[in-house]
Amino acid sequence: MIKENGKVMVHVENLKKSFDKLEVLKDISIDIKEGEVVVLLGPSGSGKSTFLRCINRLEEATSGKIVVDEMDITDKHTDINKAREDIGMVFQHFNLFNNKNVIDNIMLAPVELKKMSKEDAKAKAMALLDRVGLSDKADAYPSQLSGGQKQRVAIARALAMNPNVILFDEPTSALDPEMVGEVLDVMKELAEGGMTMIVVTHEIGFAREVADRIVFVDGGYIVEQGTPDEVINNPKEKRTIDFLNKVL
Amino acid sequence: MIQVVQNYGLMIVAALGQTLLLCLLSLCIAMIIGLIVALFNVSHNRALNFVGTVFVDAIRGVPLIVLAYFIYFGVPAGMKAMGAVDFRLTALQAGTAALSMNCGAYMAEIIRAGIQSVDRGQMEASRSLGLSYGQSMRLIVLPQAIKTMIPSIINQYIITLKDTSILSVIGFPELTNVGKTIMGNTFRPLEAWAVIAIVYLVVIVSLSKGSHAMERKLNVGR
Ligand SMILES: Nc1ncnc2c1ncn2[C@@H]1O[C@H](COP(=O)(O)OP(=O)(O)OP(=O)(O)O)[C@@H](O)[C@H]1O
Ligand SMILES: [Mg+2]
Numbered sequence: 001m002i003k004e005n006g007k008v009m010v011h012v013e014n015l016k017k018s019f020d021k022l023e024v025l026k027d028i029s030i031d032i033k034e035g036e037v038v039v040l041l042g043p044s045g046s047g048k049s050t051f052l053r054c055i056n057r058l059e060e061a062t063s064g065k066i067v068v069d070e071m072d073i074t075d076k077h078t079d080i081n082k083a084r085e086d087i088g089m090v091f092q093h094f095n096l097f098n099n100k101n102v103i104d105n106i107m108l109a110p111v112e113l114k115k116m117s118k119e120d121a122k123a124k125a126m127a128l129l130d131r132v133g134l135s136d137k138a139d140a141y142p143s144q145l146s147g148g149q150k151q152r153v154a155i156a157r158a159l160a161m162n163p164n165v166i167l168f169d170e171p172t173s174a175l176d177p178e179m180v181g182e183v184l185d186v187m188k189e190l191a192e193g194g195m196t197m198i199v200v201t202h203e204i205g206f207a208r209e210v211a212d213r214i215v216f217v218d219g220g221y222i223v224e225q226g227t228p229d230e231v232i233n234n235p236k237e238k239r240t241i242d243f244l245n246k247v248l
Numbered sequence: 249m250i251q252v253v254q255n256y257g258l259m260i261v262a263a264l265g266q267t268l269l270l271c272l273l274s275l276c277i278a279m280i281i282g283l284i285v286a287l288f289n290v291s292h293n294r295a296l297n298f299v300g301t302v303f304v305d306a307i308r309g310v311p312l313i314v315l316a317y318f319i320y321f322g323v324p325a326g327m328k329a330m331g332a333v334d335f336r337l338t339a340l341q342a343g344t345a346a347l348s349m350n351c352g353a354y355m356a357e358i359i360r361a362g363i364q365s366v367d368r369g370q371m372e373a374s375r376s377l378g379l380s381y382g383q384s385m386r387l388i389v390l391p392q393a394i395k396t397m398i399p400s401i402i403n404q405y406i407i408t409l410k411d412t413s414i415l416s417v418i419g420f421p422e423l424t425n426v427g428k429t430i431m432g433n434t435f436r437p438l439e440a441w442a443v444i445a446i447v448y449l450v451v452i453v454s455l456s457k458g459s460h461a462m463e464r465k466l467n468v469g470r
Contacts, residue, residue: 056376085378095373099391109377112387154373161377 002212006034009196010055012124017050022051023063024104026220028064032165037191039207040200041231042217043243048200049145051217052167055089056196060206066161069164085113088158090164092173096142096157103138106157115161128156132186148179155186165196172203202247208232256430259406263426264447266277270422271409272339274347278408281348283356287385289360300356307353316346320418339420347415350409358400362393368373398466401461406452412449423447 010032018023024047032038053059055066055218057073066073072084078119097105106125110116110117116124129135132152142150151171168187172180185208191197191210201207207214207228214231216224216239224237235241253260288300307315320342322449327335337345366389374384413424427444 021314026265058372058376081375081378081380084376087376089373091369091373091378093367095367095369097370097373097388099388108387109374109379112383113378157377 002033002162003194005037006036009034009036009069010198011066011067012055012063012067012185015051015054015066016062016244017054017059018062019077025054028220028222030215030225032196034061034164034196035194036212037195037197037199037210038213038215039228040198040201040215040217041204041207041212041243041247044046046218047220048217049169052089052169052198052200055167056089058089060239071217071225076248085109085115085161088163090158090168090171092170094142094154094174096145096150096153098142101139101141101143103144103152103242104135106160109157110160111163121160125156127161128234129153130158130244131189132156135248146179147175148182151175151179151183155183155190159190165198166190168197168199168201170200170202172201175229190227196207204232204244216243218243249442252434252436252439252443254431255434256426259426259429260447262423262424263423264451266340266420267349267412267422267450270343270347270415270420273403274351274412275408277344277348278351278355281352284357285352285356286359286363289356304353304356307349312346312350312411313417315350316342316415316418319346339415339418343412343415343420344395345378347366347408347411350411351404354404354407355401358397358404359393361400362397363389365393365396379414381392395466398463401454402463405459406456408454410448411451 009029010030012028012030015025015028015081016023028051030038034101035218042048052076053074053133054061055068061074064074068083068087071086072078073080073083080134097108100108100202103122103125106128107118107121110124112123115121124133126138130137134149134152137145137149137153142153145153155166155171171187172183175183180203184203187197187199187206188210199207199211207230211228213225214228216231216235216237218239220235224231224235224240231240232244235244285300285303288296289304291297310318311379320337320339323342324335364387370388370392371384374388375381381385412422416422416425416428419425423444427440430440430443434440
């Protein structure tokens, strides 16, 4: 749900990223508006994860410019820890903190980064757990949760920092099929609530239903982008057609 | 044997005290050295990596007995040559330094392996929330690493306890040294060394049993 006359939340300009000799992102430019849900499609190895990881500087861009909510991520002088507080990330393999129970997973960053008092953080964490349907799991450890439950906790953990944008890197790819729905439902609600989201997924149904924009990347470039109807139902580029034939 | 215990019991107890003191001091310092060097070695700073690697390789490449001689005799000689005439090291100081550095180098490798056994995703998730590298290490990675390190640490501690015997060569009055004295005085090497061996054995076995019990307790909480 793009905000009317909303500002640009994520600005990417001529982004290039190489690992040694391997050029993964060759030239990517995109503007993502506040409240927009962008789904990134592309074949394996096309650099989707790398793109997301450049946005919060888990990977250093080789060249180009990335600005998130007026913070220049590619500028060496930017306090990257501060910038990351406002950029949530949800990982394919959940990456819940194994040494912390569910509630502490969610409270850790807000408390440690002095965003909230312990009491407020706890209240907020409980409210978030309620939102993702896991109130009864507050004291459980990650090893005691199913994949779908872990991913919902991971989403709650990201939300606890009140991020301006959340990056999802194949959030359902490591899940058993019967658990995919519960995670997508939470993401759908988030989208409807106006969260800015960049989602890498192979769930075409979700993309069709929830995305404001589909971006198809291949070979280090954006090959095609547009509304779900344009890109999924009426793709123009041959590479997009080939890819969709494989996944649909 | 009973005679040896009767005549030298107090001396043996005092020596055991010295042994444990040396060992405990060295273990504490080794833990700190080990942690610092391990953090050097897993950091992304080339200079720190280099310093850490050189330390570990150097210490592991020199026998403890040579290191002890070097610190006890070599270092004061070197200080004298540089003008610090009054510089002296007691056997306890030199022994602690040698043992701490030796144990520290092995601890560094244990801690490094422990840190690297923690999935990279743990650090990435923590960093993605805005926590610094240091906060992530302290709150997320190290607590998980320690669990996997405990058996190796206990093992290293036992080795260090045994290594204290090597420091008898610089005259430190620990158990092995007292064993030599008893043998010299009584001309009963069999009894003397049997008693000393039994003291080591009892202390080490009870320590390792105790640590294993503690380890089991720690694991119950998971
Ligand atoms: N840290 C790294 N070092 C070296 N090469 C890397 C690194 N990370 C990714 N790559 C390479 O970059 C390319 C793009 O990887 P990336 O993970 O971004 O692709 P992806 O589109 O997310 O693929 P998938 O759908 O399989 O997750 C791959 O060839 C990968 O091997
Ligand atoms: Mg990927």
